[in-house]
Amino acid sequence: MAQKRSNRISTFGSQLTAIVSVSLVLLILGVLAVIGIAGHSGADMLKSNLGFIVKVEREATDNDVNRLKKIFNSEPYVAGYVYSSADEIMATESQYVGEDIAGLLDINPFGAEFDVKVTPEYASVDSIETISARLNEDVAIESVLTESTMIASVNATLGRVSWILLAVATALLVISIILIYNTVHLAVYSRRFVIHTMKLVGATGGFIRKPFVLAGALNGLISAAIASALLIGGLAYGSKIDPLIGTCFSVNLCGVVIGGLFIVGVLICTIASLFATNRYLRADYDDMFMK
Numbered sequence: 001m002a003q004k005r006s007n008r009i010s011t012f013g014s015q016l017t018a019i020v021s022v023s024l025v026l027l028i029l030g031v032l033a034v035i036g037i038a039g040h041s042g043a044d045m046l047k048s049n050l051g052f053i054v055k056v057e058r059e060a061t062d063n064d065v066n067r068l069k070k071i072f073n074s075e076p077y078v079a080g081y082v083y084s085s086a087d088e089i090m091a092t093e094s095q096y097v098g099e100d101i102a103g104l105l106d107i108n109p110f111g112a113e114f115d116v117k118v119t120p121e122y123a124s125v126d127s128i129e130t131i132s133a134r135l136n137e138d139v140a141i142e143s144v145l146t147e148s149t150m151i152a153s154v155n156a157t158l159g160r161v162s163w164i165l166l167a168v169a170t171a172l173l174v175i176s177i178i179l180i181y182n183t184v185h186l187a188v189y190s191r192r193f194v195i196h197t198m199k200l201v202g203a204t205g206g207f208i209r210k211p212f213v214l215a216g217a218l219n220g221l222i223s224a225a226i227a228s229a230l231l232i233g234g235l236a237y238g239s240k241i242d243p244l245i246g247t248c249f250s251v252n253l254c255g256v257v258i259g260g261l262f263i264v265g266v267l268i269c270t271i272a273s274l275f276a277t278n279r280y281l282r283a284d285y286d287d288m289f290m291k
Helices: 003-049 062-074 086-097 101-105 127-134 148-189 192-200 205-241 245-246 251-281
Strands: 051-056 078-084 113-118 143-145
Touching: 003 143, 003 148, 003 251, 051 062, 062 078, 062 113, 078 086, 113 127, 113 251, 127 143, 148 192, 148 205, 148 251, 192 205, 192 251, 205 251
Parallel strands: none
Antiparallel strands: 051 113, 051 143, 078 113
C-alpha cells in the first residue's frame, strides 16, 4: 500500500515538473517573440522618421503649393509631411540667428519647403533616390534634399539586428524543443511499468497511447496558459513603468503570440508524449530499467 502511494506521488511530481518546465520554456519563447515584435515596431517607428526635404521655388504660386500638397496627400510613399511657408522659415531663422533677416535684406531669401516622412516600405536609399529624381522634374520644386548616408546606416544596422534576433530565436527554439521533449519523456518514463502492465493484459497500442497523448496535450495547454498569464502580467507591468512598451504592441499581436504559445505547447507535448509512449510500447521488460 505504501509502495502504491509512493508511485502516485512520483507520477504527480513528474507531471508537475513537466508542467513547470514546459511553462518556463514557453515563457522564454514568448519573451523572445515579444522582443522580436518590439524590435520590428521600433524599426518601423525609426524608419517612419526617415524622409527628405522638398524646397519649393521662391517664384512658386499658391496654386503650385496646393498642387504639391495634393501630390503628397495621395502618394503611397508619404507617411506624413510638414509644410513651412517662406515667412515661417524666415521667422525661425531670424530667431535662431538673433537678427531680423527681413530687415537686413529687405527681401525674403527663403522659399517654402516640405519636410516629408516616408512609409517604412519606402525607407531605403534606392526608393528615396527614385522618388527624389521624379520630384526634381517638377517645375515648382527647386531641389530635394535626401539623407542617403543616414538611411543606409539605419537600414544596415536594422539588418544586422534582425539577423542576430533570427539566429537567437532559432537557437532557442531548437533548445526549447529538446528541453520540452526530454521533460515529457521523463514524465512518461515514470509510468513505464504501467505501459508494460497494460501490454501484458492485452491492451492495444492505441488504447495505451490515448491517455498519455491526452495527458501530454493537457500539460501543454496548462503550461501555455501559465506562460501566457506570466507574459501578459509582465507586459502590463512594463507598460506601467514605461508607456512606450505598450505602444509597441496591439491586442492582435499579443493574441498571435499567445495563440502561438498554445499551439507550440500542445503540439510539442503531444508529439513528445507519442514518441515516448511508442518507445516503451516496443521495449521489453529488461528495457524498462533503462532511460
